[in-house]
Amino acid sequence: MERAVGRQPRDSSTVRVQRNGNSKVLPLPADVARALDVHFGATYVVEVSGDDVVYHRVKESAVAVSGSAGARIGTVPDTEVSAAPQRVAVPELTWDF
Amino acid sequence: MVSRTRWPPTAADYYLACGPERPVFQGDVFGDVPLVKAKSAGNPEKPPNLVVERRMVAVTGYPCDIYAEGRLVRVQTVAPVVPADRLGIPIDWDGAFTFAPLPDLLGDGAWNAVDLRVAANIDASYLRPGHRLRSLSETGWAAFRQRMALCDTRALISLTALQAIGASAWAEVELWQRWNEAGRDPTGFPAWLDTREAALGGFVRRQVLERGMIEQVRVALERDLGPAADDA
Numbered sequence: 379m380e381r382a383v384g385r386q387p388r389d390s391s392t393v394r395v396q397r398n399g400n401s402k403v404l405p406l407p408a409d410v411a412r413a414l415d416v417h418f419g420a421t422y423v424v425e426v427s428g429d430d431v432v433y434h435r436v437k438e439s440a441v442a443v444s445g446s447a448g449a450r451i452g453t454v455p456d457t458e459v460s461a462a463p464q465r466v467a468v469p470e471l472t473w474d475f
Numbered sequence: 476m477v478s479r480t481r482w483p484p485t486a487a488d489y490y491l492a493c494g495p496e497r498p499v500f501q502g503d504v505f506g507d508v509p510l511v512k513a514k515s516a517g518n519p520e521k522p523p524n525l526v527v528e529r530r531m532v533a534v535t536g537y538p539c540d541i542y543a544e545g546r547l548v549r550v551q552t553v554a555p556v557v558p559a560d561r562l563g564i565p566i567d568w569d570g571a572f573t574f575a576p577l578p579d580l581l582g583d584g585a586w587n588a589v590d591l592r593v594a595a596n597i598d599a600s601y602l603r604p605g606h607r608l609r610s611l612s613e614t615g616w617a618a619f620r621q622r623m624a625l626c627d628t629r630a631l632i633s634l635t636a637l638q639a640i641g642a643s644a645w646a647e648v649e650l651w652q653r654w655n656e657a658g659r660d661p662t663g664f665p666a667w668l669d670t671r672e673a674a675l676g677g678f679v680r681r682q683v684l685e686r687g688m689i690e691q692v693r694v695a696l697e698r699d700l701g702p703a704a705d706d707a
Contacts (some may be wrong), residue, residue, distance in 0.1 A: 441639040446538035446685055447669075452640030454632055462631035466563045466570035471592050473514055473526075475555055 483568045486579035489615035495604035496655035498648055499547060501538050502611035502619040504556060504580065508532045509599045531556035531608065532597070533575070533589040538644050545662030547599040554593050559586035572625035575618075580609060589619075591626040609630070613638065613645050646689040647681075650696055657700040667699070668692075 425432045442453040486543035491497070495661040510530045513523035532553035534541065541547060556577065564586070581587075611619055617637040624632050647668065654664045668681045672695055676681045686690045 409571050441636045443640055443643075443685075447681060450539070450643065450685065452636070454636045454640070458633040458636040460631045462572060462625055462629050464572055464629065465571065466565060468563060468571055469561065471590075472510055475557065475590050475593055 476707065482543065483576065484565070484578065484614060486582070489578055489612055489614045489618070491610045491615075493652070494656075495607075497520040497610055497652045498655070498661065499534060499541065499602055499607075499659075500535055500610060500616070500648055501536060501541070502575075502616050503534045503602075503607055503653050504531060505534070505553075505579065505602050505608040506531050506606045506608050507603075508553065508595070508597055508606070510553075510555060510595050531580075531587070532595070532601070533619075535589075535591070535594065538648065542665070542676050545665045547602065549599055550596050551599045553595050553597055553601060554591055555595070556580070557590050559588040562588055563589075564588060572622065572629065574626075575622035578611070588624075591623055613641075616641060616645070619704045646684055646692075650684075650689070650693060653693075653696060654700070659700070668694075 420421070425434065436468050440455045441458065442455075443450065507529050508531070510528050510532065512526040512528070514526060515612065516522065516524050532555055534551060535550045535554050541551060559573075559574070562571055562574050564574055564576055568576055571588075573590070573592050575591055577587045579586070614634070617634045617640050620637050620641070621632055621634060624630055625701060650668070651661070654667070655661050668684070669679060671677055672680050672683070674695060675688075675691060680695060698704045
């Protein structure tokens with residue numbers, strides 16, 4: 379797996395891939411780039427799966443952090459939070475914990 | 476960056492290789508810590524039966540709250556570590572949100588988990604450096620906080636958000652560890668960090684750190700530690 383960073387293609391059929399600070403240009407068909415909305419500045423995780431290269435778009439955090447030291451807090455946008463219903467039976471808490 | 480393509484994380488992802496110079500941090504696991512259980516004697520008017528067990532525990536207090544002026548505060552909050560096989564944690568961790576999984580905690584392949592329903596107070600003196608079994612990696616710390624939020628609220632906060640919120644605290648403990656490795660008095664680091672730095676535009680170093688400029692603060696720290704400090 380590589381951490382891939384989409385950059386402004388020199389033409390519409392290339393994407394620059396960065397790994398451990400080194401980068402190289404890989405071809406990406408223009409129609410694929412359009413279909414997947416690959417655009418300048420977007421960040422992806424690239425996963426090799428058999429003969430396929432799978433691009434996972436990395437969502438940039440929109441967290442707002444304010445304050446300093448012990449009073450530092452983060453405000454998490456709705457998009458970063460979801461409800462997680464308990465889906466498995468959890469053993470009752472007893473003094474045998 | 477938090478990897479989303481290898482989940483759940485392995486021990487290599489989840490823990491940090493570190494020595495005693497690493498300051499105690501949220502999620503650290505210690506062994507041989509006395510947990511006190513106050514069981515009812517059957518009559519609420521009478522004193523409870525106290526049971527003391529030496530256990531593995533995880534520190535649950537937030538880093539800013541477990542220190543005062545560079546020293547661990549006397550009373551710490553911990554939760555017990557229990558074998559995961561009896562807790563029903565799904566293999567993909569999607570459920571059993573009252574527990575914080577600890578993959579391969581002891582290096583024997585077995586899973587353990589922190590029971591976050593339990594909050595126990597202990598004396599900080601029991602958090603002995605030689606009894607620290609694990610420290611969490613940055614990914615592990617984000618996952619640990621994610622479980623803490625799930626336990627108490629059932630709100631699933633993204634690891635990316637938690638990592639962003641904790642970034643400056645994580646950077647601070649890294650620099651504090653470096654300070655300790657150079658043989659400095661650990662209690663001196665917070666004061667150093669809260670000092671204005673001419674080479675950083677006159678800003679307080681902590682403010683610079685909190686603006687994400689850890690490398691600039693690291694350079695200032697290495698300058699102040701000096702070559703001789705490495706030999707101390």
